[in-house]
Amino acid sequence: MMKNNADPVGTLSIGNVVTMATTLYKSNFKRYLQVSARATAWVVAIVAASIGLLFVGGVMYGFTKSWLAAIPVVLGWVAATFYFLAKYSTDRAIICRLAYQELANAPETVAVATQNLLPRMWGFLRLSWLVSLYLFVVALVSYIGVIIVIFMAAAILSILKVPTANLAVSFIIGLLAIVLILLWFALLIRYYAYWFVSELPMAIESTTSASYSISRSRQLSGVVANKVAAIIAVGFLVTLPITSMGNVPSFIGQIMTTSQVGSIDPSTQAIGSLLMLGGFILSLLGELIIMPFWQAIKAIVYYDLRNRREGIDLSI
Template sequence: MSENLNSPPLIQPLSIGNVVNVTINLYRANLQLYLKVSLLAYLWLLVPVYGWAKFLVNSALISRLAFCELMSQTESIKDARRYIKPRTWSFLLAAILLSVLLLLTLIISFILTGLFLAMTRMEQVMASFDPIADEVFVRNNILSAIFFLIILLLILLVFLACLFAPTLWLYSRFFISEVPLASETNINLITTLCRSWKLTKGYFWKIQIIIIVSFFLFLPLEILLYLGVELINFTTSRLMADLISSYPLMDSILVEMFSWAITLLNAVILLPFFQVIKAVIYYNLRLRREGLGLRLRPSVPYVSTDIT
């Protein structure tokens, strides 16, 4: 683990941008360790049920290591595993409970939105936009067509918001739910969800912005990996054209192999980054709401940071 967390960028109050910067610093400083834990986590997914629990344990382990480092209480991976291991099944049960809550919220949103559309006869409203699709109308009334198109897009956005906003809001409230379970004492699968709910109150938009910024941060990598897959597939098909012509299934097998390999690589890289983000958000929210109560040991100096 790195020991450079007392550098100025990490002791200043953390804005939305600073959260991402601190996350990048932690991620880069401990990249090799985090990637090893992340790879192990995904390998555990091959084992049904228990392996899924171990995946969640290793994911939470990354958050705990990052959180301890933010607290200037660097912890060995062995000690961290010893602390988290007894809670293995709690991580799985908490994840199942959260998944059920999110699924129920999504289903209810779809039902209510469907009822609203049926009651308001939205199909008749949408039918009024049919003339816009006429090429002659668009050519003769370009400004009107653009105006109606904007209205149509706004209606579509409102519709999508009604479908997914409640689930997205609920997910944001439970975004850091596994971090308390990995870091606090006297906590279980229910109280860890309650802790996340309490700490993230009023931070929906900030959490969403952090997630969006992180997504765009990794977008170049996603594009590069996609182009890499396409390049490998093209090169393989050229170099092994004779073999593929003799065994047509070979092409499909090779494509699937490369696709799965790139997908695994992508997942292994992304998991630690987002687990560290959760640790940084959790750290700041606890400082903001609980102050000195964040200390894990009396000897740790208090550092005032905050999400602004």
Template sequence: MSENFGSPGQIQPLSVGNVVTAGFRIYRSHLKSYFFLALIGYLWSLLPFLFFIPAVIALSWNLRFNNNSLLVWLIVVLIGLIVYFYALGKFLVNAAIISRLAFGELVNQPETVNTARSQVKPRLWMFVLTVLLLLVICFVLLLLFVISLSLLQVLQWIKPLNLILPLINILAFIIILAAIFWFTARFFIADVLIGIEDNLDPITTISRSWDLSKKNALRIISILSVSLLITMPI
């Protein structure tokens, strides 16, 4: 496989219907391999539960006999976080392998599962770091939303605005909901880019996702919505 794997810029924008149809066609043609990759990813996502549930039960059972219970809890939480982020990375690796294989089909550079895995697997912690950076960004955005809502509550002290305050609250809710969907669309392909492109760091990945999704946020939201409506009954 060539080192210069196809770039997202090689694909021209398609209609929502064509994107969904092409996606189902590719997944149907490679159902077995994609299904097992997805299954492996979701099995990895169960690992934190398999760690935390027995750990919490054991610690709770021995709590009365352990004088250093706080230290033990901190150690368990620290190990649990490492397990969680490792499992998250493994889940994202398998998801990115599927995305890389599908993208290879679209740009006529098909790969085998083993080849795609060899390219994506070493980037496990890059996925984790990117997710952590996205969480920080989301926290900042959430904080701004909370501040905005708090400022809206100040309006209730202005008596002339009491009559339209419910309308203002509804409008604010719609704006915030739309903003959440918009930011989700702008950052949605960050993990896909790690699986496809080389020499990316978390900041560059998020910036690249932001640039590629420019003027396409509504298209991405529409694709996700249509795909969800189609796959939900299945």
């Protein structure tokens, strides 16, 4: 045990957070993967419900020649999707709780953690929506800012009559675009750092309020948001090979199904469709594998933040 109440900048380095998350994952691999597989199954259920909606809606239209007959099917799909998303959000929070309780030297079984968090299922759904909404607003506003800067740069070049075909000018424009994109991503990560551990208050503390959990996350992360953002960036780089393994076949499949050659040759389209399906499956497998790692990172960061603010003993 180590107690640290005085250090205002944090007790764990970025490397230690990643190392501890890996250790937690390895020592609880079966339990975490069990919950992660359950959460991923809810995503598959959403896809299956969507395909079923299209099929049933098409059949009903064939009989009635009116899309109004499909309204009950659409409403059923909306209700099912909300339910599946709520279960998905809850399972993700369960992994956070399991990791946190392990750090707190009070480990729980999957059944106990599920029993504790299941009554807060709809709260976790509201929480995920609010965080997604905040990130969307930040992304949209900052993206508009990037576009404005690009247009201003183009206008200045036009006023000064700078030849854009010039190699040096083209290089500078390309470099400016890369810098702006990197700054845009950095800004998104920086703001996400405020809400990174927002699942944990609802998963650990006695609250069912999504707004309180978000405020609590911002309160804890406020003074060390840069450090949390750096942890997120390092975690992203560590997991990038796994998260991107489904992108290559999906990209190739999209090219094969949308190109002129693919549209002429049915066999090429079939192969492209199979590649996209394979990419989707690989993406699901990647999500299944890395979800416990990310949730463990959140639990460690939350524990560390509470340790600094509230003097909780931290097991290392």
